[in-house]
Amino acid sequence: MQxxxxxxxxxxxxxxxxxxxxxxxxxxxxxxxxxxSGQAEVQLVGFPGCYPNAYALRIMKRLCTxxxxxxxxxxxxxxxxxxxxxLEAAIRASGRPVETLVIQECGGTRKTLAAGLAATARIGxxxxxxxxxxxxxxxxxVGTICGGSDGTSGISANPAVGNSFNRLVAAGATCIFEExxxxxxxxxxxxxxxxxxxxxxxxxxxxxxxxxxxxTMGFGSFAPGNAEGGxxxxxxxxxxxxxxxxxxxxxxxxxxxxxxxxGGLYLxxxxxxxxxxxxxxxISDNAEIVELIACGAHLILFTTGRGSVVGSAISPVIKICxxxxxxxxxxxxxDVNAGVIxxxxxxxxxxxxxxxxxxxxxxxxxxSVSEALGHQEFILTYKTFxxxxxxxxxxxxxA
Amino acid sequence: xxxxxxxxLLHQKDNILVSCRDLTPGETLCIDHQxxxxxxxxxxxxxxxxxxxxxxxxxxxxxxxxxxxxxxxxVGDHVHLHxxxxxxxxxxxxxxxG
Numbered sequence: 303m304q305x306x307x308x309x310x311x312x313x314x315x316x317x318x319x320x321x322x323x324x325x326x327x328x329x330x331x332x333x334x335x336x337x338x339s340g341q342a343e344v345q346l347v348g349f350p351g352c353y354p355n356a357y358a359l360r361i362m363k364r365l366c367t368x369x370x371x372x373x374x375x376x377x378x379x380x381x382x383x384x385x386x387x388x389l390e391a392a393i394r395a396s397g398r399p400v401e402t403l404v405i406q407e408c409g410g411t412r413k414t415l416a417a418g419l420a421a422t423a424r425i426g427x428x429x430x431x432x433x434x435x436x437x438x439x440x441x442x443x444v445g446t447i448c449g450g451s452d453g454t455s456g457i458s459a460n461p462a463v464g465n466s467f468n469r470l471v472a473a474g475a476t477c478i479f480e481e482x483x484x485x486x487x488x489x490x491x492x493x494x495x496x497x498x499x500x501x502x503x504x505x506x507x508x509x510x511x512x513x514x515x516x517x518t519m520g521f522g523s524f525a526p527g528n529a530e531g532g533x534x535x536x537x538x539x540x541x542x543x544x545x546x547x548x549x550x551x552x553x554x555x556x557x558x559x560x561x562x563x564x565g566g567l568y569l570x571x572x573x574x575x576x577x578x579x580x581x582x583x584x585i586s587d588n589a590e591i592v593e594l595i596a597c598g599a600h601l602i603l604f605t606t607g608r609g610s611v612v613g614s615a616i617s618p619v620i621k622i623c624x625x626x627x628x629x630x631x632x633x634x635x636x637d638v639n640a641g642v643i644x645x646x647x648x649x650x651x652x653x654x655x656x657x658x659x660x661x662x663x664x665x666x667x668x669x670s671v672s673e674a675l676g677h678q679e680f681i682l683t684y685k686t687f688x689x690x691x692x693x694x695x696x697x698x699x700x701a
Numbered sequence: 702x703x704x705x706x707x708x709x710l711l712h713q714k715d716n717i718l719v720s721c722r723d724l725t726p727g728e729t730l731c732i733d734h735q736x737x738x739x740x741x742x743x744x745x746x747x748x749x750x751x752x753x754x755x756x757x758x759x760x761x762x763x764x765x766x767x768x769x770x771x772x773x774x775x776v777g778d779h780v781h782l783h784x785x786x787x788x789x790x791x792x793x794x795x796x797x798x799g
Binding site for chain 2: 452453454456457486487488491513516517521522524526528529531532533534535536537538541542545607625626627644645646
């Protein structure tokens with residue numbers, strides 16, 4: 303496999319050109335630029351709000367300097383609160399081509415569209431000059447998420463992803479599992495897997511935070527479809543979701559935008575710190591995917607029982623279907639059929655091996671199904687985080 | 702499809718089974734070597750009582766507690782929102798919000 307070498311030493315499995323709107327008011331013009339550029343690798347991401355947010359700025363910096371991203375066009379209306387100067391400086395410092403267009407200065411929709419198309423052509427030209435280098439499996443970062451879970455998820459697709467995570471971690475890769483709100487009830491077994499007692503205490507603390515946060519919001523991370531699919535309680539859903547993590551020791555606890563320091567298995571804490579302020583921790587699956595990507599994930603393993611069609615901007619999404627009936631209905635949107643485990647036709651180990659092979663193929667350039675269908679969903683909203691506590695990354699300290 | 706197994710036991714400690722296909726009323730299951738005639742529809746992925754459960758008893762899946770029984774439950778019953786609850790955060794459906 304080959305990757306695009308970036309100035310920080312990380313390598314990308316894709317070379318995307320991001321068009322970034324910095325407020326909803328610039329969204330339509332940004333979309334026109336992406337659509338009319340006529341290139342699949344030009345992708346649309348953005349932030350809707352006019353008020354500034356330190357978390358959103360940090361995540362956007364991480365996304366714009368993600369190894370899968372080769373160049374960026376920033377699109378501002380002009381009066382919004384997003385710190386476009388700081389974002390542009392961070393992208394420029396990473397060695398990537400970047401330009402900013404301000405709609406109020408450009409003179410409106412038509413003129414900004416014309417300027418944007420010229421800018422994406424310039425940025426794309428610079429990106430094409432960069433060659434590719436060899437990339438090893440231990441340089442790969444893989445995230446996992448489940449969406450539309452049902453009673454089959456926790457016995458087929460999720461443990462199969464856990465098996466693939468065991469294989470990836472053994473090969474030196476970095477694996478990230480997340481959504482602490484969907485791990486409520488698993489805190490004790492998770493703490494036993496922490497590489498140090500202090501890390502176990504930190505995991506316990508973030509799990510309490512998640513339970514308190516969701517209790518205040520009045521809803522668990524549990525959708526009506528989960529119940530229709532046979533899941534009854536938050537902790538039942540959690541036990542199933544947890545099996546995506548596999549059996550490796552937990553090497554660290556990170557927050558959105560933190561980069562794991564080395565290979566191994568990491569837990570991503572997605573629940574904001576402090577009093578609930580901006581609403582639900584993650585309002586949809588894609589908000590979680592964006593945070594995994596902000597932690598450096600090159601690709602995402604997405605398990606579903608009820609069925610999901612989403613992909614993502616920036617990093618390819620591999621879809622693993624847990625439920626054999628759902629697979630028959632939605633096969634065109636799925637990369638891997640883990641429903642064969644339910645039907646007794648394959649083992650968790652066999653499907654785990656299939657997922658591992660699929661990861662290597664997509665990392666080497668093959669399109670995942672959602673990628674080929676053009677799925678580039680993206681959502682980023684307001685949050686508040688404190689830095690991770692001491693002892694969350696024990697392997698970084700001894701390194 | 703005819704031979705597809707009806708259910709799976711995920712952990713020896715569990716007091717529920719998970720259905721591997723849609724199960725229909727009148728169907729006879731073999732639960733721990735005993736024949737049990739189903740009285741309810743149990744869709745794929747849903748839970749079936751493996752043991753008689755008393756109100757308040759913990760429901761065990763994957764060998765871990767996933768909530769408590771809200772009523773006495775007999776072997777072969779559908780175990781779901783109507784007869785068990787979370788010990789953490791209440792679940793919600795589209796019809797009952799807030």
